[in-house]
Structures are given as structure tokens and as C-alpha cells.
Amino acid sequence: MIGVLVTFTQTDTFDRSRVAEIAGELRGPFEGMAGLRFKSFMLDEDGSRARNFYVWDDEDKGRSFLTAEIVEMVTGMYGAPPEVQFFDIVGFVDNSGT
Numbered sequence: 001m002i003g004v005l006v007t008f009t010q011t012d013t014f015d016r017s018r019v020a021e022i023a024g025e026l027r028g029p030f031e032g033m034a035g036l037r038f039k040s041f042m043l044d045e046d047g048s049r050a051r052n053f054y055v056w057d058d059e060d061k062g063r064s065f066l067t068a069e070i071v072e073m074v075t076g077m078y079g080a081p082p083e084v085q086f087f088d089i090v091g092f093v094d095n096s097g098t
Contacts, residue, residue: 001037002062003087004054008078013047022050022077035061050078055089062086 008014023041030039035058042051056062066084075081 001089001092002056002059003089004056004062005085006052007083008050008080010048010080014043014050016043019043019050
């Protein structure tokens with residue numbers, strides 16, 4: 001399992017309603033996506049960073065998802081290029097089924 005943290009940083013603050021709108025627009029394509037366990041759309045408390053966190057069951061899919069085309073698209077949507085970090089998930093608690 002692999003975690004991917006994608007961070008968009010602006011000098012101004014992100015508009016919370018715009019980040020929520022982006023989350024709504026992009027939710028559909030991720031629902032039922034093969035290899036993706038979950039994805040979250042987040043905004044830091046101070047509003048300077050929008051972050052997306054993915055948990056992938058398949059490391060290859062997680063590493064190959066952010067193509068040049070996807071990066072270009074999300075840079076346009078968020079108004080800032082993403083910083084991408086990968087994490088080896090060594091333990092996981094999922095309470096969604098309880």
C-alpha cells in the first residue's frame with residue numbers, strides 16, 4: 001500500500017469554497033477507480049495549502065497516476081503546481097465499515 005500526498009501552495013490563501021468546488025468536480029472520476037482505496041481533499045487551517053491525500057492498494061498505479069497531463073490540469077485548477085510526496089504505508093486502520 002502506498003500513500004501519495006499532493007500539496008498546492010499559494011502566496012495568497014485558497015478560497016475554501018473553490019477548493020470544495022474542485023473536490024465536487026473531481027470526485028466522480030475517483031469513485032470506483034481501480035487500485036485507489038481512498039482520496040481526500042484538504043485545506044490547511046491557514047488556507048495557504050490545499051492538499052490531496054491518496055491511499056493506493058497498488059503501488060504502480062499510485063506512482064503512475066500523476067501524469068504530465070494530470071499535473072497540468074490540476075495546476076490550472078488550483079493555480080499552483082503540485083508538490084508530490086510518496087509514503088510507504090506500514091499500517092492502516094479503516095473504521096468506515098463499522
